[in-house]
Amino acid sequence: EVQLVQSGAEVKKPGESLKISCKGSGYRFSSYWIGWVRQMPGKGLEWMGSIYPGDSDTRYSPSFQGQVTISADKSINTAFLQWSSLKASDTAMYYCARGSYDFWSDYSFWGQGTLVTVSS
């Protein structure tokens, strides 16, 4: 059974750094793209970027390029999303989702989401 299990909720202050995780199981982790999707409170879904764990090929939405860093460690079947300096506007639910071996794919499996709250 394919599963994506995300790290727990975080409460941070503006300016702090953060790295959240997404651990895949039940499939060959290195062979499928993992995407990250933001959902701000009461709002829709926004694609942030994706990574292919096999060779760490990473692609970002222009809206998020330079704002976050996506990485993966295939040895532990885990993808990461990190911020170096959080802002209040980063408060959102963040989902990881599995694509296919091809970047141009839908997301058939989703993590449960990680709620990030940034407040002074």
Added chain:
Amino acid sequence: EIVLTQSPGTLSLSPGERATLSCRASQSVGSPFLAWYQQKPVQAPRLLIYGASSRATGIPDRFSGSGSGTNFTLTISRLEPEDFAVYYCQQYGRSPLTFGPGTKLDIK
């Protein structure tokens, strides 16, 4: 960037009725690389339809997708109580991947 517009914003219907949701793209979506997702409160999105018209694994056949180019439709033939949720379309044919703003389907 391909901008997706969904209509209506909210659709109020009763169980047993037919729902028709629209998704329009600002440019042609190749192949077609168009998906539909369902999201219920405090849940992650769930893939319903990919490739504009193929049902994902385990999705009931009351859900169907159609369309090509810039116009796409999700149809729910007979609404069940569990179908009341928010529905998003997504294009994955051009980067950046984009989602529509969603259609909220609520009980009349």
